[in-house]
Amino acid sequence: xxxxxxxxxxxxxxxxxxxxxxxxxxxxxxxxxxxxxxxxxxxxxxxxxxxxxxxxxxxxxxxxxxxxxxxxxxxxxxxxxxxxxxxxxxxxxxxxxxxxxxxxxxxxxxxxxxxxxxxxxxxxxxxxxxxxxxxxxxxxxxxxxxxxxxxxxxxxxxxxxxxxxxxxxxxxxxxxxxxxxxxxxxxxxxxxxxxxxxxxxxxxxxxxxxxxxxxxxxxxxxxxxxxxxxxxxxxxxxxxxxxxxxxxxxxxxxxxxxxxxxxxxxxxxxxxxxxxxxxxxxxxxxxxxxxxxxxxxxxxxxxxxxxxxxxxxxxxxxxxxxxxxxxxxxxxxxxxxxxxxxxxxxxxxxxxxxxxxxxxxxxxxxxxxxxxxxxxxxxxxxxxxxxxxxxxxxxxxxxxxxxxxxxxxxxxxxxxxxxxxxxxxxxxxxxxxxxxxxxxxxxxxxxxxxxxxxxxxxxxxxxxxxxxxxxxxxxxxxxxxxxxxxxxxxxxxxx
Amino acid sequence: xxxxxxxxxxxxxxxxxxxxxxxxxxxxxxxxxxxxxxxxxxxxxxxxxxxxxxxxxxxxxxxxxxxxxxxxxxxxxxxxxxxxxxxxxxxxxxxxxxxxxxxxxxxxxxxxxxxxxxxxxxxxxxxxxxxxxxxxxxxxxxxxxxxxxxxxxxxxxxxxxxxxxxxxxxxxxxxxxxxxxxxxxxxxxxxxxxxxxxxxxxxxxxxxxxxxxxxxxxxxxxxxxxxxxxxxxxxxxxxxxxxxxxxxxxxxxxxxxxxxxxxxxxxxxxxxxxxxxxxxxxxxxxxxxxxxxxxxxxxxxxxxxxxxxxxxxxxxxxxxxxxxxxxxxxxx
Numbered sequence: 001x002x003x004x005x006x007x008x009x010x011x012x013x014x015x016x017x018x019x020x021x022x023x024x025x026x027x028x029x030x031x032x033x034x035x036x037x038x039x040x041x042x043x044x045x046x047x048x049x050x051x052x053x054x055x056x057x058x059x060x061x062x063x064x065x066x067x068x069x070x071x072x073x074x075x076x077x078x079x080x081x082x083x084x085x086x087x088x089x090x091x092x093x094x095x096x097x098x099x100x101x102x103x104x105x106x107x108x109x110x111x112x113x114x115x116x117x118x119x120x121x122x123x124x125x126x127x128x129x130x131x132x133x134x135x136x137x138x139x140x141x142x143x144x145x146x147x148x149x150x151x152x153x154x155x156x157x158x159x160x161x162x163x164x165x166x167x168x169x170x171x172x173x174x175x176x177x178x179x180x181x182x183x184x185x186x187x188x189x190x191x192x193x194x195x196x197x198x199x200x201x202x203x204x205x206x207x208x209x210x211x212x213x214x215x216x217x218x219x220x221x222x223x224x225x226x227x228x229x230x231x232x233x234x235x236x237x238x239x240x241x242x243x244x245x246x247x248x249x250x251x252x253x254x255x256x257x258x259x260x261x262x263x264x265x266x267x268x269x270x271x272x273x274x275x276x277x278x279x280x281x282x283x284x285x286x287x288x289x290x291x292x293x294x295x296x297x298x299x300x301x302x303x304x305x306x307x308x309x310x311x312x313x314x315x316x317x318x319x320x321x322x323x324x325x326x327x328x329x330x331x332x333x334x335x336x337x338x339x340x341x342x343x344x345x346x347x348x349x350x351x352x353x354x355x356x357x358x359x360x361x362x363x364x365x366x367x368x369x370x371x372x373x374x375x376x377x378x379x380x381x382x383x384x385x386x387x388x389x390x391x392x393x394x395x396x397x398x399x400x401x402x403x404x405x406x407x408x409x410x411x412x413x414x415x416x417x418x419x420x421x422x423x424x425x426x427x428x429x430x431x432x433x434x435x436x437x438x439x440x441x442x443x444x445x446x447x448x449x450x451x452x453x454x455x456x457x458x459x460x461x462x463x464x465x466x467x468x469x470x471x472x473x474x475x476x477x478x479x480x481x482x483x484x485x486x487x488x489x490x491x492x493x494x495x
Numbered sequence: 496x497x498x499x500x501x502x503x504x505x506x507x508x509x510x511x512x513x514x515x516x517x518x519x520x521x522x523x524x525x526x527x528x529x530x531x532x533x534x535x536x537x538x539x540x541x542x543x544x545x546x547x548x549x550x551x552x553x554x555x556x557x558x559x560x561x562x563x564x565x566x567x568x569x570x571x572x573x574x575x576x577x578x579x580x581x582x583x584x585x586x587x588x589x590x591x592x593x594x595x596x597x598x599x600x601x602x603x604x605x606x607x608x609x610x611x612x613x614x615x616x617x618x619x620x621x622x623x624x625x626x627x628x629x630x631x632x633x634x635x636x637x638x639x640x641x642x643x644x645x646x647x648x649x650x651x652x653x654x655x656x657x658x659x660x661x662x663x664x665x666x667x668x669x670x671x672x673x674x675x676x677x678x679x680x681x682x683x684x685x686x687x688x689x690x691x692x693x694x695x696x697x698x699x700x701x702x703x704x705x706x707x708x709x710x711x712x713x714x715x716x717x718x719x720x721x722x723x724x725x726x727x728x729x730x731x732x733x734x735x736x737x738x739x740x741x742x743x744x745x746x747x748x749x750x751x752x753x754x755x756x757x758x759x760x761x762x763x764x765x766x767x768x769x770x771x772x773x774x775x776x777x778x779x780x781x782x783x784x785x786x787x788x789x790x791x792x793x794x795x796x797x798x799x800x801x802x803x804x805x806x807x808x809x810x811x812x813x814x815x816x817x818x819x820x821x822x823x824x825x826x827x
Binding site for chain 1: 700
């Protein structure tokens with residue numbers, strides 16, 4: 001491993017923003033053909049470092065050495081010139097253009113007035129085939145799923161002669177099967193001698209894909225380890241600067257009382273879904289992306305139409321046709337994508353936390369601001385949202401803190417049943433552990449939680465029972481004693 | 496982040512004092528406004544006279560009826576291009592009701608306002624039901640209503656002579672305060688109240704800030720749309736009535752540019768075109784800026800075509816300055 005040449009070295013990188021020393025003498029080195037993972041809590045400096053490398057920010061101080069030569073990267077064009085390509089979390093493809101047109105975007109072949117489409121399509125097809133993707137070069141990008149779109153982005157960056165590819169949380173919206181396909185692609189890239197910088201919050205992936213891992217904390221470089229010589233515990237300790245106890249800390253309650261029964265729920269996306277939810281339990285929902293878990297939850301909460309089926313809460317059938325009905329039936333739904341469905345980014349924490357309980361402090365056209373602040377402060381403290389104050393714009397918070405604000409807004413509504421769809425997606429370990437602790441506290445206090453999650457360790461570690469879904473139907477309901485990765489996956493995939 | 500850093504970030508600018516908040520939000524445009532006033536006063540000393548100030552306020556009041564409603568629409572993530580045509584149509588309706596059909600003043604006013612409310616309601620319903628962009632829906636409505644106003648009157652003004660109706664636009668309360676300003680006062684209070692003191696107000700901000708999140712939060716998006724567009728229709732109808740009274744006539748073209756002027760005032764006042772952010776206080780200063788500029792150019796004897804050019808330039812500069820300011824503020 002160590003004989004491989006060093007592709008990139010970043011030494012003593014400093015970068016300051018008004019009030020923040022975001023990078024404080026940070027180091028990173030990358031060898032050809034290795035996958036080098038970057039770990040750190042949000043705000044540790046990973047993304048700033050990547051943006052310096054990608055030419056989005058200009059460094060204040062420090063050296064960037066690519067192929068033994070000191071280079072200056074001032075803008076994105078420079079970065080491209082030196083073979084650096086960044087694949088962002090958000091996909092940046094043009095949906096209404098074909099794969100081939102996207103890959104050649106800005107580098108079209110032939111003269112400007114008559115580009116040679118067929119030649120480009122042929123080359124694209126060769127590339128797609130070399131990565132074993134069953135796709136056609138002429139397919140529209142909008143017809144691909146997220147995983148396939150990501151692959152197209154990766155192929156595009158290899159096509160533009162990238163030697164260093166940065167992947168920022170590439171798996172955050174992929175199912176396990178899609179992750180496997182992505183990892184195959186990454187191995188393929190490694191074999192071509194491309195160096196890959198890999199950012200992920202999923203520790204479990206490191207074993208599978210990464211060769212080395214560097215840890216950052218508070219804008220400082222902490223350490224680099226060979227993945228095979230380290231452990232998850234050691235890495236977490238390096239990340240948070242202290243030893244962390246058991247990650248999934250559950251105290252199981254006696255759950256005998258049924259709080260909600262869902263009977264034969266059906267609509268366009270889900271078929272005949274029936275299950276019980278017990279008071280004080282965490283009911284995990286596992287399955288592949290597209291198995292109908294989110295759709296089930298939306299239908300229960302009243303966001304989507306139900307064609308048939310019954311929902312019985314505390315023994316009484318309830319009619320839920322809108323989210324308002326869902327709220328008044330005592331249900332809360334922390335949605336899957338916090339940015340698109342959860343937060344009001346241009347509003348402050350106070351607004352975000354109290355939007356669901358306006359009735360409690362706006363009465364007879366009068367706003368009880370004291371009460372409003374009280375509510376907001378209570379939940380800000382309870383969830384330890386880290387921000388300068390209640391007036392902070394939520395759009396300026398880190399992902400973990402945004403998620404805490406979203407959860408806070410639901411807790412303020414005091415639901416009996418809290419549905420959490422991917423509650424820890426894209427947030428750092430520290431915040432994850434905090435959210436698990438909050439969930440544990442909630443069920444201890446008699447709230448019942450449905451947790452939809454694509455991270456199997458999370459489902460297994462947190463749930464009392466696990467419901468597995470497959471193509472819109474429930475394929476198994478497992479007790480926590482029988483819920484292991486193999487059993488869940490067997491029920492999740494089509495055989 | 497340590498406790499110390501957290502407390503250190505609090506400063507006087509985070510204070511809840513409404514005056515500080517107002518100056519902080521609208522600092523740039525307030526300075527621009529003051530500079531403009533000083534420059535005009537320097538050139539034409541009759542600017543800072545009581546009668547001129549009152550006349551400026553009267554001129555901007557009908558723009559502000561529309562602008563205050565459009566402030567709410569923009570905050571809720573929409574836009575209303577039809578407001579101007581509703582002004583024209585309302586002016587025509589109120590005049591024909593009295594002159595051609597011999598209805599009494601209250602009936603004519605109610606008819607015009609009911610028409611405005613209905614058109615606004617239809618706007619809101621179409622936008623909600625079809626999901627078409629508000630820009631297109633209200634532009635189509637603008638064409639329909641402006642066309643209807645011309646068809647109805649054969650594009651001719653209708654003379655109004657009824658003294659008590661004229662009084663509604665030209666009269667004074669206690670001999671000093673023009674009637675249009677009195678209506679404006681109540682409208683501004685009402686809009687401020689809705690936005691800041693009611694559940695509906697929060698729902699308006701939530702809908703424009705993130706429609707999906709609002710829906711998850713139990714906000715009834717349909718009701719929000721209905722309210723803001725209907726209110727806009729009513730305000731436009733009111734503007735049409737007041738303008739008719741001021742001009743002694745029903746004028747089918749009176750509102751032609753009214754929607755754009757109102758939108759310009761709202762955006763000058765710092766309300767986001769993207770929704771979710773905005774303040775009625777900002778809209779007032781935005782309308783004042785446009786009104787004072789027009790007045791200054793009038794006093795300086797510059798013709799109205801050059802005024803349009805000047806208005807365009809000022810809007811570009813002011814909105815750009817605000818954009819840069821907001822960009823800095825939102826960056827991490």
